[in-house]
Amino acid sequence: MMEAIENGISRRGFLGLGAVATAVAGMGLAGCAPQTTAESSKADASGENDAASGIPSWLGEEPVIDESEIGETVETGVLIVGAGNAGMACAASCSDLGLDFMVCEKNGAVEAARGFIGLVNTHCTRDAGVEVDEMKLLNEISRYASFKNNQAVAKTWIRESAEVLDWLDGIMEPLGLKATLCTHEHLGDGGTDYYIPCISHVYVANPDVAPGSDLEAAGSIDFPVDWSRNAHLEEYIKEAGHEVSFGCRLVKIEREENGRVTGAIFETDSGYKRVNASLGVALCTGGYAANPAMVRALNPILTQCITGNAYTPSTTGDGIKAGIWAGGVLESEPAPMIFNRGMVMPGVNAGYTDDSETATFNGTIGQNGIGSQPFMKVSRRGKRFANESTPYDDVCFAATNQEGGVWCMVFDANAPADVKRFATIGCSTGGMWMVNFDSVDEWIEGISSMMAADVEPIMRADTLDELADKLGFAGEDKENFLAECEHYNEMFDAQKDDEFGKEAYRLSELRTPPFYGAWFGGSLLTTLQGLRIDEDMRVLDANRKPIEGLFAAGDCSGSMFSGNYPELLVASACGRTVTFGRHIARYLAGDLD
Incomplete structure (x- = not known):
């Protein structure tokens, strides 16, 4: 009567595709019993x-x-x-x-399984010398939701999640897996102040891993993250005489x-x-x-800003x-949970491929973690339109005010050093893979086999003028783009973003060739x-x-x-799940x- 999917569902990783979505804005929808x-x-x-x-x-x-x-x-x-x-x-x-x-x-x-789990004040947190302010966290997650959430529900996660790690340890450690806390500096993002506690935990195939692992380690190619928790739990219940139907x-x-x-x-x-x-x-x-x-x-806003099927x-x-x-x-x-990594070729718009119930979003390349790095991002008019140093979904929502719902991100040969200085958190550390290579060109070659496309979406040029052409800018739009690049360099020199207030340490230069650019839209991971x-x-x-x-x-x-996923509360969704x-x-x- 039905056809089951026989293969396991691949993890949401550094790059990824997915398959479809839909929805409605308005009042709470009650079950369809007799209605008043x-x-x-x-x-x-x-x-x-x-x-x-x-x-x-x-x-x-x-x-x-x-x-x-x-x-x-x-x-x-x-x-x-x-x-x-x-x-x-x-x-x-x-x-x-x-x-x-x-x-x-x-x-x-x-x-x-989702590898990273948001858990609060665990034994890893304590042993790493970190403490999370639980009441501040409660109010921060509620602020993201404009207090349309239920704080009692959020408190269940905050107060019980540490016990979850203790419980999981008993299952995972006999398999040679040990939990570590992803640590980072408590920096404010987005030209304002966010509370960014260390809550993201991950099991790694290294029984000697420290209770806390810094961002550069977490973003390393060699960091042995375990993505098979659910398969381990399946084996665990099998050993007890149970199975999944x-x-x-x-x-x-x-x-x-x-x-x-x-x-x-x-x-x-x-x-x-x-x-x-x-x-x-x-x-x-x-x-x-x-x-x-x-x-x-x-x-419906997703049809205006999503390109990636993650x-x-x-x-x-x-x-x-x-x-x-x-x-x-x-x-x-x-x-919605949206990441700003839905890489596309020039000219591709956000939105669905068609009006059918089997449509997918227009992107065919997949996710590229570099999209979450706070490099300069411009619209098809060649102009910046938002602060690039904010939670992933912010630039995606901002792009709904721009043609096509997409943006172009540009950087130069110094990008690996920039990425290291940016010190982003969460799964955006996938962009830190770049620091493992001697050059941007080697990084592109290293990830090319992971791209789900036969095209080359990252454009490379020896001059910004040539890069503009390859990215599809022409006429006044090209003039705007080149002027924006020049002004961006001026802001870097002044260490002040006078357009949108991005933090100084997340500004970068566009002076050292070769120059690179690619187009992005939002990538939809799930709905909450x-x-x-x-x-x-x-x-x-x-x-x-x-x-x-x-x-x-x-x-x-x-x-x-409500309204968004608070991405700076890293892995909070999987943690509460x-x-x-x-x-x-x-x-x-x-x-x-």
Whole structure:
């Protein structure tokens, strides 16, 4: 009846492609039970509706499965839907706590793990001589969200994530993997003050690694990052007698009339399968980045600034839709995770390839980590349009005010030294790979085999005039570009950005040939607009009451982010995902204080 993806989903790495997305702006969307006039108005605000039902077209009607079509019924305690970062953390925790559980995954393998995990005041933090101000962190993440998040939910991550590392150590260290904290100087980005705590942890294949590793080490080609946490957790539960049921696509959640959730129905190659869950259902299905209908409806700005398909192809919003049908509520505002690395050739616009439901974004090259470095960036008019030293998504959103939603980034032969001085954080340290090469040309040669294209998107020239031609600037636009380069050099000499206030240490020269340039748009990794939850990951209904037996963790859950992903709180998304997956198991086992 369905075709499962047989291969594991590749990690979001230094370079990457993905596959699709969609969405709607407006009021919180409640589950499509009988609606009051007010509730109907909210649904109408959420996108293009079916004229007869008033239900958004991306959501549709809840499927009706006849009893005669159900070929198998399985009983379990905890039903975990999705074998990704949240689902596998939940599964391994259930195993440790002695809970009866079942993991259902629509693909043919567990999702590859996100290597970096944001955790607060762990043993690594302490041993590295670092301390995170937890209340300042709570208010910083809420400031990013304009306080539209639920601070109680954020506090669960802040207060429980250190225990998560202790727990993971017991699984990872016997495999020769040890955790380290990515350390950095507490510098303000963006010409203003941000709180940038050291919270990003990673397991590496080096049992002698120090509790803290600096940025240059973390950005090194030789840093042995482990990207297989979910596969390790799968082996861990196998050793305890459990396994993941692959090829199971979620169709709907089953719930007693206005009562508790009792389980779910899945579509498999053999037909429909019902799984009854006596303790609860944990939705860990990811976001909706690979569903163009949802992206267009819920997150329309993405069609104006995204070129790169860096999302997991199977994140089509299945769990979100099933949760809404069961009475849950979608967060009212989008929160996309966008990186400024969607490299494209000159002339390529941001947006989808077409209007179909299988469209992808226009970029075919993939991500290039150098795009997150704060070099000079200009529009097609040849002019700077924003501060380049800000969280990744800022320049992407700013580019929606420019033609094509794209920008050009330029640098010279001194780029490796510039990158080292910039000392960016998080996965933008992928750009630090450049410092491992003797020249920019050697770096380009070194990464060429990783580029998902037969083209050469990074232009090289001996003069800025020649570079302008190769980048597609002509006429007045070329004059603007050359004038901007000259003024940028003047600002470097003065160590002051008089246009947009970028920090002096993140200015650079454009004087030493050869000169380089490339075009970029945003690269979509995931969406963080999910079902509203409380501090115990219980899905909430339209009255803000928990739906008994229904939980959500990871990108199909909401209440943590709003409007953006706070990229300077490095790896906070994956950190809360793993923490919340584990929390569900501990909550159901009565293991929490």
